[in-house]
Amino acid sequence: MLKIGNFEFQSRLFLGTGKFANFDIQKEAVDVSETEVLTFAVRRMNIFEPTQPNFLEKIDLQKYTFLPNTAGAKTAEEAVRIAKLADSSGICHMVKVEIIGCDRTLLPDPVETLKATELLLNEGFTVLPYTSDDVVLARKLEELGAHAIMPGASPIGSGQGIINPLHLSFIIEQANVPVIVDAGIGSPKDAAYAMELGADGVLLNTAVSGAKDPVKMAQAMKLAVESGRLGYEAGRIPLKRTATASSPLEGISI
Amino acid sequence: MKLQINGAEMEIPKTIKNITQLIDHLKLNSPVIIVEHNDVILPKEDLDDAMLTAGDKVEFVQFVGGG
Numbered sequence: 001m002l003k004i005g006n007f008e009f010q011s012r013l014f015l016g017t018g019k020f021a022n023f024d025i026q027k028e029a030v031d032v033s034e035t036e037v038l039t040f041a042v043r044r045m046n047i048f049e050p051t052q053p054n055f056l057e058k059i060d061l062q063k064y065t066f067l068p069n070t071a072g073a074k075t076a077e078e079a080v081r082i083a084k085l086a087d088s089s090g091i092c093h094m095v096k097v098e099i100i101g102c103d104r105t106l107l108p109d110p111v112e113t114l115k116a117t118e119l120l121l122n123e124g125f126t127v128l129p130y131t132s133d134d135v136v137l138a139r140k141l142e143e144l145g146a147h148a149i150m151p152g153a154s155p156i157g158s159g160q161g162i163i164n165p166l167h168l169s170f171i172i173e174q175a176n177v178p179v180i181v182d183a184g185i186g187s188p189k190d191a192a193y194a195m196e197l198g199a200d201g202v203l204l205n206t207a208v209s210g211a212k213d214p215v216k217m218a219q220a221m222k223l224a225v226e227s228g229r230l231g232y233e234a235g236r237i238p239l240k241r242t243a244t245a246s247s248p249l250e251g252i253s254i
Numbered sequence: 255m256k257l258q259i260n261g262a263e264m265e266i267p268k269t270i271k272n273i274t275q276l277i278d279h280l281k282l283n284s285p286v287i288i289v290e291h292n293d294v295i296l297p298k299e300d301l302d303d304a305m306l307t308a309g310d311k312v313e314f315v316q317f318v319g320g321g
Contacts (some may be wrong), residue, residue, distance in 0.1 A: 018320025026319070041320025044260050045287070055283040055319045071320055085315050088295045089286045156321070161277050178300065183321075206320030 005126035005147040016205025027058040029218035069096040076115035087117035094126040106156040133167040152183035159186030174199040195228025273304040288315040
């Protein structure tokens with residue numbers, strides 16, 4: 001059971017809703033993933049083409065916990081505005097603070113992220129900040145009262161997987177709130193690895209929506225997250241440099 | 255009546271008195287429509303009461319796919 005603020009989840013896989021080829025595939029992928037948390041973005045409507053389909057049309061609004069992001073914000077104030085816009089819809093539950101500080105790497109702005117987290121916590125939001133794998137920043141976000149910490153595995157959409165498992169494990173070990181590894185996951189092995197490191201969950205988007213078969217990949221990610229979690233709970237064997245026979249050495253009949 | 259809607263200046267018939275009517279006029283049909291009227295976010299239940307005057311700034315915002 002994963003608990004974030006007042007919300008409880010069976011599934012530890014959070015799914016983003018960006019860049020699916022169409023909304024039918026998206027819906028099927030969401031269903032198969034068995035996720036309970038969906039992320040999405042807040043954007044101006046195109047008032048000149050008001051009949052464009054919207055991804056929410058296929059989604060059962062009662063079934064999911066909604067985690068809008070503040071993507072597009074460059075400052076804490078912009079992030080707060082986006083969070084409040086999302087909140088006014090009445091269908092959102094939590095907010096993912098996402099304040100990009102570098103257009104090339106899409107890495108988060110640590111100063112603005114910290115500020116926005118504090119402002120939104122003061123307004124009573126359930127706040128999940130997207131952060132880099134900076135161990136000290138993660139601690140400071142938790143000290144502010146963030147309900148979960150979401151360190152990136154590698155740059156958003158890069159699919160590079162976990163490039164700094166050491167820092168991620170430091171963040172996980174020190175945290176008293178859930179750690180959701182967010183961004184950069186490329187394949188099921190990355191998701192399983194994050195969970196084996198002890199992460200409480202994984203948030204991914206492009207790894208599924210950009211896969212050749214997004215529905216199959218959604219299932220693969222679901223299994224990877226479950227498998228990684230079970231592996232973490234089971235406790236892996238220590239690494240050894242040399243071989244240890246699995247079969248007994250006694251009674252060999254020669 | 256001229257309004258500033260999502261950053262664009264638009265001429266709207268005078269018969270459009272409030273935000274709900276403006277949503278119908280523009281044929282906006284997203285499952286979730288969020289409205290900011292002169293920089294104030296409007297709760298859904300206030301859309302009928304939000305009266306429009308020339309020069310008003312209105313932002314229509316929705317949810318789109320994202321991660």
